[in-house]
Amino acid sequence: MLAPGSTIGILGGGQLGRMMAMSAAQLGYRCHIFSPEEHSVAAEVSAQFTKASWHDREALAAFASACDVVTYEFENVPVEPLSAIPAGMLAPGTRALEIAQDRVSEKRFVEELGGLPAPFAVVDHDADLAEAIEKVGTPGILKTRRDGYDGKGQWSIASAHEADGVRVPASGSVYEGKVRFECEFSVILVRGREGEVRFWDSTRNRHDSGILAHCELPAPAIVGEQVEAARTLAQKIAEALEYVGVLTCEFFATANGPLFNEMAPRVHNSGHWTIEGAVTSQFENHIRAIAGLPLGDTASVSGTMVMDNLIGANALDVAKHLSDPKAHLHLYGKAEAREGRKMGHVTRVG
Secondary structure (H helix, E strand, O other), X not given: OOOOOOEEEEEOOOHHHHHHHHHHHHOOOEEXXXXXXXXXXXXXXXXXXXXXXXXXXXXXXXXXXXXXXXEEOOOOOOOHHHHHOOOOOEOOOHHHHHHHOOHHHHHHHXXXXXXXXXXXXXXXXXXXXXXXXXXXXXXXXXXXXXXXXXXXOEEEEOOHHHHOOOOOOOOOEEEEEOOOOXXXXXXXXXXXXXXXXXXXXXXXXEEEOOEXXXXXXXXXXXXXXXXXXXXXXXXXXXXXXXXXEEEEEEEEEEOXXXXXXXXXXXXXXXXXXXXXXXXXXXXXXXXXXXXXXXXXXXXXXXXXXXXXXXXXXXXXOHHHHOOOOOEXXXXXXXXXXXXXXXXXXXXXXX
């Protein structure tokens, strides 16, 4: 169990790290941020900040030596340099990163556990795309195997003709068939060091241009009908990875049951509502888990809740958002409100 006053290292300097650091401070911990970014919104609320490349093994080793436990706030941290961090100090471990960073590995891993992803085919070279389309059909989506998030690195293909001239990235891609679904939802769980697992309620999620825009409780009835099967798979994933911390799995609710979309080995945008909407937030429970503390209650405090992401320049109209006395506004401290950038979120409970 990590004693108060200990230092928690966080790989990544964005808003997820910021909210984790704020929860850590509430529990008496100091945070040390490691990020290659010049300006880190997580570092603004933390005790220490190391600015260095992900591939600077010497800097990573020095960072780890100043921490009692290390975690990460996003899944695209390069895995190989993390060997500079002593074994057992990183939670969750690198296995979750290795799988989540490669869409093909992720889908195959889930299939081995009995999960059902969308139909897919591996596309390593330009010549593979036509064969993949013939196998999976159209419409579909060509996605990079690595580094895609918030709709980046994806190309819709409505017909085989549209694939003419499409260039496959050197790192390879995966072609997925588009599926008919009623709605999207997340399963967010936390797993402690002793294997205890707790779940938050699943929200209905809506995306705009590939970016999460809106979450709501209660979710439609179909989510309630399928959430137990989705939770079973998510727990299998966590246990197979010997996972410690918060894990998120995204699903499509379909006529044939929950269809696995992707996993995020971290706290997640679709769980931001838990700050006000649950007894214990995803951020606090992640800190509790990696620190070896007892997990907090994940029950919702109300049956009705909405969370909206604040994206782009409109996010900074504070008076507008707070004109609703039930609104809980979170701005992340980012200076540049460019298009498609998550600047904050607002939650309304009850």
